[in-house]
Amino acid sequence: xxxxxxxxxxxxxxxxxxxxxxxxxxxxxxxxxxxxxxxxxxxxxxxxxxxxxxxxxxxxxxxxxxxxxxxxxxxxxxxxxxxxxxxxxxxxxxxxxxxxxxxxxxxxxxxxxxxxxxxxxxxxxxxxxxxxxxxxxxxxxxxxxxxxxxxxxxxxxxxxxxxxxxxxxxxxxxxxxxxxxxxxxxxxxxxxxxxxxxxxxxxxxxxxxxxxxxxxxxxxxxxxxxxxxxxxxxxxxxxxxxxxxxxxxxxxxxxxxxxxxxxxxxxxxxxxxxxxxxxxxxxxxxxxxxxxxxxxxxxxxxxxxxxxxxxxxxxxxxxxxxxx
Ligand SMILES: Cc1ncc(C[n+]2csc(CCOP(=O)(O)OP(=O)(O)O)c2C)c(N)n1
Numbered sequence: 001x002x003x004x005x006x007x008x009x010x011x012x013x014x015x016x017x018x019x020x021x022x023x024x025x026x027x028x029x030x031x032x033x034x035x036x037x038x039x040x041x042x043x044x045x046x047x048x049x050x051x052x053x054x055x056x057x058x059x060x061x062x063x064x065x066x067x068x069x070x071x072x073x074x075x076x077x078x079x080x081x082x083x084x085x086x087x088x089x090x091x092x093x094x095x096x097x098x099x100x101x102x103x104x105x106x107x108x109x110x111x112x113x114x115x116x117x118x119x120x121x122x123x124x125x126x127x128x129x130x131x132x133x134x135x136x137x138x139x140x141x142x143x144x145x146x147x148x149x150x151x152x153x154x155x156x157x158x159x160x161x162x163x164x165x166x167x168x169x170x171x172x173x174x175x176x177x178x179x180x181x182x183x184x185x186x187x188x189x190x191x192x193x194x195x196x197x198x199x200x201x202x203x204x205x206x207x208x209x210x211x212x213x214x215x216x217x218x219x220x221x222x223x224x225x226x227x228x229x230x231x232x233x234x235x236x237x238x239x240x241x242x243x244x245x246x247x248x249x250x251x252x253x254x255x256x257x258x259x260x261x262x263x264x265x266x267x268x269x270x271x272x273x274x275x276x277x278x279x280x281x282x283x284x285x286x287x288x289x290x291x292x293x294x295x296x297x298x299x300x301x302x303x304x305x306x307x308x309x310x311x312x313x314x315x316x317x318x319x320x321x322x323x324x
Contacts, residue, residue: 001219003212005283011053011211012278013292015045015271018071020296021080024304025070025087029246033308035089036100038246041067043209043239044173046270048143049075050214051171051236054222055141060109060127062120064143064173066240068101069113072143078108084303090310097313118151120144125157128166128231139225140168141218147178149192155199158233162199167225169218170233173208175240180251193235201231208236209270239265 003011022041028034041048044064048071052061055076063069070083086093086103094105104112111127114120124142131138148154149172161168172192176183183192196203202224206217214236221232241262243250250257278284 001216003215008212008278008283009288011050011215012271012274012284013296014049014053014074015071015211015274016292017080017296017299018045018049018067018074019271020300021070021074021083021303022067024084024300025068026242026246028084028087028304028307033304034087036087038087038101039065039068039244040240040242040246041071042241043175043265043270045071046211046214046274047171047173047208047236047238048072050211051141051143051218051234052076054215054218055109055139057108058136059138059222060111060124060131060140062111062124062140062142063113064145064171065101065113066145066173066175069103069110072141073103073105073110076108076110078105078110080299081303081306084307085310088307088310089312090307091313091317092306092310096317097310098317117148118144118153121151121153121157124168124170125161125166128161128168129164131167132164132228137226138167139222140166141171141222142168143171143173145178146172146174146176146183146187146192147181148172149174149195150178150186155195158195158199158201158231161231162201165228165230167228168231169221169225170231171218172233172235173238174235175238177240177244177252177257179244180249180253182252191235193233196233199231199233201233204232204234206234206236208238209265209268209273211270211274239268241266241269 029038044066052072052075063072082094090097102113124140127140193203193205207213
């Protein structure tokens with residue numbers, strides 16, 4: 001898969017936009033505008049943006065809860081205004097302001113979010129079966145964290161997905177931590193991708209801080225799924241730059257997380273390192289970088305204004321909810 005110059009610039013722009021929206025959401029929480037809580041996506045942009053950018057509008061996506069799906073939403077080409085309004089609890093939000101952060105944009109294949117880790121696996125399986133039966137070459141991208149990989153639902157779903165050769169790409173965001181617990185204390189091997197062998201599907205480990213590596217791995221897996229060759233498990237080694245959720249202590253068990261380790265990971269910040277790579281290759285110039293930053297800041301400011309100025313939902317929204 002060869003990405004052209006414009007594709008690379010587009011990926012960089014999307015990562016910058018995802019970072020700015022993440023920063024805006026954190027600020028919104030601190031200022032009391034965001035009603036629920038927030039799990040920052042900083043350190044996972046290459047994966048969330050790069051994975052979703054491979055998809056077509058008609059493909060299905062279960063985003064990971066990092067950033068409440070903001071990277072995936074922008075990666076798939078959606079306008080983030082509804083995301084901000086939803087977090088502000090406004091009627092213009094993507095779920096009319098009543099979901100907290102459990103967002104859905106079903107017309108664009110963003111199917112929602114649940115509060116229970118592992119909720120999405122059987123649902124993704126169902127989407128995969130529906131996609132196969134519909135015969136429209138749709139693919140399901142089912143994202144989760146390293147902690148989620150220990151849920152039994154993943155194993156049941158990966159097993160059947162493989163037996164039925166469903167078009168599902170399982171994508172694990174391995175940032176090394178499940179809230180306060182390092183994955184090394186709950187999983188006996190180095191690579192979560194090794195689970196794939198037990199279900200007879202390819203298991204790929206990819207550098208989750210490198211958007212080109214992510215894009216290429218997801219692209220291959222999506223093509224394989226579209227051709228009817230079945231599922232793939234991709235594990236991306238990412239980083240978590242902030243605490244599990246804003247305001248919660250940044251600890252590993254009871255000890256403050258190693259600041260040296262985080263500083264080391266930040267040296268390979270996915271947004272910054274992709275910028276450096278594109279500058280070195282002459283694909284971006286400093287002027288272009290400044291313009292992309294400015295546009296992303298303007299987009300965030302407009303989304304904030306939209307969220308602030310939108311009205312809250314009328315209580316009847318809840319009475320009139322219809323799920324199809
Ligand atoms: C079944 C279940 N157990 C625990 C929780 C609380 N919880 C929410 S996020 C989270 C960490 C999940 O870790 P991981 O899947 O690695 O994702 P990360 O937050 O690190 O990106 C936990 C334990 C939950 N929501 N559901």
